[in-house]
Amino acid sequence: MSSITGFAPIVSTAARVLILGTMPSVESLRQQQYYGHPHNAFWPIMARLLNFEPSVAYPERTAALTTHGIALWDVLHICQRQGSMDADIRQESLVANDYHSFFNSYPAIQYVFFNGKMAEKLYRKHVLPTVIGSFPELKYQVLPSTSPAFATLRLAQKLEAWQAINQLMVK
Numbered sequence: 001m002s003s004i005t006g007f008a009p010i011v012s013t014a015a016r017v018l019i020l021g022t023m024p025s026v027e028s029l030r031q032q033q034y035y036g037h038p039h040n041a042f043w044p045i046m047a048r049l050l051n052f053e054p055s056v057a058y059p060e061r062t063a064a065l066t067t068h069g070i071a072l073w074d075v076l077h078i079c080q081r082q083g084s085m086d087a088d089i090r091q092e093s094l095v096a097n098d099y100h101s102f103f104n105s106y107p108a109i110q111y112v113f114f115n116g117k118m119a120e121k122l123y124r125k126h127v128l129p130t131v132i133g134s135f136p137e138l139k140y141q142v143l144p145s146t147s148p149a150f151a152t153l154r155l156a157q158k159l160e161a162w163q164a165i166n167q168l169m170v171k
Contacts, residue, residue, distance in 0.1 A: 003078050010062045011071035016108050021115045023076045033058050034072055039148035041155050045162050075122045096126040103135045111168055112138055116145030
C-alpha cells in the first residue's frame with residue numbers, strides 16, 4: 001500500500017476560522033480539490049453559509065472561503081489508506097501536518113472546526129500536544145462530517161450544525 005499526501009492549506013492572512021478534515025478522499029485526490037466527491041455536503045453547506053452558488057468553479061468556491069476569513073486544511077499530511085474511509089487509515093503510517101508553524105504563520109486564527117469526529121480525534125492525539133502550550137487561546141468545535149459516508153444526518157441537519165461558523169462571522 002502506497003502513501004498518500006494531502007493538499008496544501010487554503011488560507012489567507014485574514015483567516016480567523018480553520019476547518020479541518022482528516023485526509024482528502026480518493027475522488028478529491030483525483031480531482032486535486034478539497035471535498036471533490038460529488039455527494040460530499042461540504043460545498044453545498046459552504047455555499048448556503050457564505051451565499052454563493054455551489055456550482056461555481058473550484059477557484060471561486062475557495063476564494064469565497066478566504067474572503068470570509070475561513071481557512072481549510074486536513075489534520076494529516078501523509079498516511080496509508082485503502083479507499084476513502086477514515087477508519088481505514090493505517091495508524092502507524094500517519095504523519096500530521098505542521099500546525100505549530102501554521103498557527104505561527106496565521107496568528108489571526110482563533111477557531112478550529114473539525115469536519116467530523118475522526119479529524120478531531122487525530123488532531124487531539126497527534127497535534128494538540130504540540131500546540132497547546134504555544135496557542136492556548138484556540139477554541140475547538142466538532143461539526144458533523146459532510147462525508148456521504150456519514151448518512152446519519154440529513155443535509156438540513158448538517159447545515160444547521162454548521163451554522164456555528166456563521167455565528168462567528170457576525171461577531
